[in-house]
Amino acid sequence: MTTIIDDLKKNKILGLLKNEKRIDSRGFLEPRSMTIDIDVIQKANGSARIELGNTSVIAGVKIQPDKPFPDLGDKGIFICTAEILPLAHPDIEPGPPGEDVIELARVVDRGIRETSMLDLSKLVLEKNKSVIGIFVDNSITNCDGNLFDACSYASTAAILSSNLPTWKLENEQPVLVEDQESIIPITTIPVSVTMGILNDYIVVDPNADEWECMDARITMITNSDGNICALQKGGSGSVTYDQLKECSQIAISIGPKIRKILKQYQIDN
Amino acid sequence: MKTDMQLLNNDGIRCDGRKIDELRKITIKAGILKNANGSAYIEFGNNKILVGVFGPRDVHPKHLSDTNTGILRCRYHMSPFSVTERKNPAPSRREIEISKVIKEALQPSVILKKFPRTVVDVFVEVLQADGGSRCAALNAASIALADAGIPMKDMVSACAAGKIADTIVLDVNNEEDQAGQADMPVGYMPNLDKITLLQLDGILTTQEYEKCIDVAIQGCKIVYEIQKKALIDKFFKCDIK
Amino acid sequence: MENDKRVYVTPGDVITTGPYRADQNVICQNNKIISTVVGISEIYDNNVKVIPLSGIYMPKVNDLIIGKVISHISLSWELDINSCYSGFLPAHDVFGRDFSAHSDELSSRLNIGDLVTAKIANFDKNRDPLITIADRDLGKINSGELVEISPSKVPRLIGKRGTMIQTIESATHASIIIGQNGWLIVSCKNQKLLSKTIDAIKMIETQSHVADLTDKVKSKLESDVGE
Known part of the structure; x- marks a missing residue:
């Protein structure tokens, strides 16, 4: 997706940065305001609709028995996907996902996987034969920049608010036990913080206009202990060591604020 | 064999509590997507569907363009979490067929002669599917087209009728579709009194067939009033303070 | 309503029946004049037209x-x-x-x-x-800011003989170039006046169907400036 931003706006964005201002009058380290609604899709085991500024995403969690991956017979399955719906932006064409969307889905997936948010070892029905799969699918319904954090928060809120159905094995086949739900084994809550680098200024949660002007971006995912668990640098520009140090401090300082919001949606025992 | 779920009780009440000529609850909002030229969101029973319209705009790939008229394209797609069993995100044969019938149900209503070499894209996303998602999608699509300012001879309203427990009923839900005897989705232009979508799964006698169409058309007329209200709410209800 | 012949219509609505001439955004079928868009219908002399409230820009020579x-x-x-x-x-x-x-x-x-x-x-x-x-x-264009409105609202933004746009320009001292395609270039002395100008433009866009809009915009601008 390449949207051409008009020069007047681009110059305005870059000019404002010099005066420590942003086009939508946020502070450099201030994410856009966020609204989250959970349980918006009753047919899913868990779901969340999030609006991060004007970027909006619906994440749905489906939990169902599956065969384990051959080399991971003692672990449940976790798969995370994303689709930018063609109704989300005029420049999105329907069809198989392009590299940008695949990168997006993999970065969101990595954040949840590498923080070990889900204790997959507790999702085994029979070792090497039958496990529980957790599928998180993100449908992006409106694009206004920073889909990474929006999808990450939507996925996380959807997982935290999911009920885990119970299956038992009968003749080696998983059978759903009606009306017996438990909570998903959660070990930590990942928080993704994406920063844009524009003319050597670092801004948190770039909107679509800033996204078009930035040289590079860094997505950092931290866990509840404040450790960095996953990273992605993107964009055609480069980043200095000092900028990276600054980025990690920003991600670690913003993490707890977002985590507190996401934690509200976690189902208690 | 199917279990004998009672679809219709002796008082003429259906499994979800409706009377035989009663629609499910419908709410529609027009103009909710910021980046689309026109849009609509519909909740039709448990269906939750979002539609975005783009255009008229340049056609890509170019060879599809028609020098005499604008063309209409439609994509009906279901989110993986929209149904009980997770759906593969790649389009299925069912989705491709429904995309085509929705496109052909809208085509008689739109006037695209004025826009040669362009395309109007209608993107339907089913966020949650229940019985009758194609009718619900068609209703939202027609509103999204009107919201985008695409000229139209008439709106298209849609609603199914069907047969359960040997009775013709309006607006078949998912359980009735699974366990019932027939399901007939109908798309209809209320002012021009013309049918633009018609399908049938199931067996009907000639009399039942005629009754079914009649019942569906009555349903479409009710839906039409809800569609109109959605447009009026968007365009004429932003009074000053 | 200022004129009882002006009616809110949606596509398919029959505006009138009889030997009228179908002007913009209407079709004639079996002697019925039908609206093809969401808008405000007007009957004048023997013509029927609908002023649309949405739609894309169709190029016209000299625009x-x-x-x-x-x-x-x-x-x-x-x-x-x-x-x-x-x-x-x-x-x-x-x-x-x-x-x-x-x-x-x-x-x-x-x-x-x-x-x-x-x-x-x-x-x-x-x-x-x-x-x-x-x-x-x-x-x-070397300065100013691009503002987008629905192209169908451009005539309303200009107003009768330019009254609407003049109302804004004189209140905020803005310079506004209006493209018929719904794209405008707005220049102001400072950010505050710019926001005020854009707010007024957006108000006209969302309330274009409202009667006496020029007066309402004027009083809004005056109360804003008074702040």
Whole structure:
């Protein structure tokens, strides 16, 4: 997706940065305001609709028995996907996902996987034969920049608010036990913080206009202990060591604020 | 064999509590997507569907363009979490067929002669599917087209009728579709009194067939009033303070 | 309502029946005049028309528009003109008749992302609209801010004999270039006045169907300025 931003706006964005201002009058380290609604899709085991500024995403969690991956017979399955719906932006064409969307889905997936948010070892029905799969699918319904954090928060809120159905094995086949739900084994809550680098200024949660002007971006995912668990640098520009140090401090300082919001949606025992 | 779920009780009440000529609850909002030229969101029973319209705009790939008229394209797609069993995100044969019938149900209503070499894209996303998602999608699509300012001879309203427990009923839900005897989705232009979508799964006698169409058309007329209200709410209800 | 013949309509609505002439955004079928869009119907003399409240911009020769350069090939620039067609601006319009593809570099004059004030020089249904910037007050825009409104609301923004736009300009001292394609360039002395101006423009866009809008905009601007 390449949207051409008009020069007047681009110059305005870059000019404002010099005066420590942003086009939508946020502070450099201030994410856009966020609204989250959970349980918006009753047919899913868990779901969340999030609006991060004007970027909006619906994440749905489906939990169902599956065969384990051959080399991971003692672990449940976790798969995370994303689709930018063609109704989300005029420049999105329907069809198989392009590299940008695949990168997006993999970065969101990595954040949840590498923080070990889900204790997959507790999702085994029979070792090497039958496990529980957790599928998180993100449908992006409106694009206004920073889909990474929006999808990450939507996925996380959807997982935290999911009920885990119970299956038992009968003749080696998983059978759903009606009306017996438990909570998903959660070990930590990942928080993704994406920063844009524009003319050597670092801004948190770039909107679509800033996204078009930035040289590079860094997505950092931290866990509840404040450790960095996953990273992605993107964009055609480069980043200095000092900028990276600054980025990690920003991600670690913003993490707890977002985590507190996401934690509200976690189902208690 | 199917279990004998009672679809219709002796008082003429259906499994979800409706009377035989009663629609499910419908709410529609027009103009909710910021980046689309026109849009609509519909909740039709448990269906939750979002539609975005783009255009008229340049056609890509170019060879599809028609020098005499604008063309209409439609994509009906279901989110993986929209149904009980997770759906593969790649389009299925069912989705491709429904995309085509929705496109052909809208085509008689739109006037695209004025826009040669362009395309109007209608993107339907089913966020949650229940019985009758194609009718619900068609209703939202027609509103999204009107919201985008695409000229139209008439709106298209849609609603199914069907047969359960040997009775013709309006607006078949998912359980009735699974366990019932027939399901007939109908798309209809209320002012021009013309049918633009018609399908049938199931067996009907000639009399039942005629009754079914009649019942569906009555349903479409009710839906039409809800569609109109959605447009009026968007365009004429932003009074000053 | 200021005129009882003005009615809110949606597509398919029968506005009237009888020997009327079908003007804009209506069709005549079996003696019925039917609206094809969401808008406000008007019957005058023997004509029926609907003023639409949404829809894309359809180019008309001599329209003043704002365009954005989105690509250039050897002999022309392609402009986004917020329409169903791209505008095309030939190199000789900028460089003059002795334009040479070898020695003249297009990017020396206009680059991707540049905005221009332009006119539709020619347009028929078989070709993309031909754009010109070779006239007084046309050409590359160097300052101000692009504001987008629905092209169908442009006449309302201008108002009868320009009254609406003058109301705004005199209240905020803004300079506003109005493209018929719904793109505007707004310039103000400072950010505060700019926001005020844009707010007023957006108010007209969302409430264009409301009667006495000029007075309402005027009182809003006055109360804003008074703050």
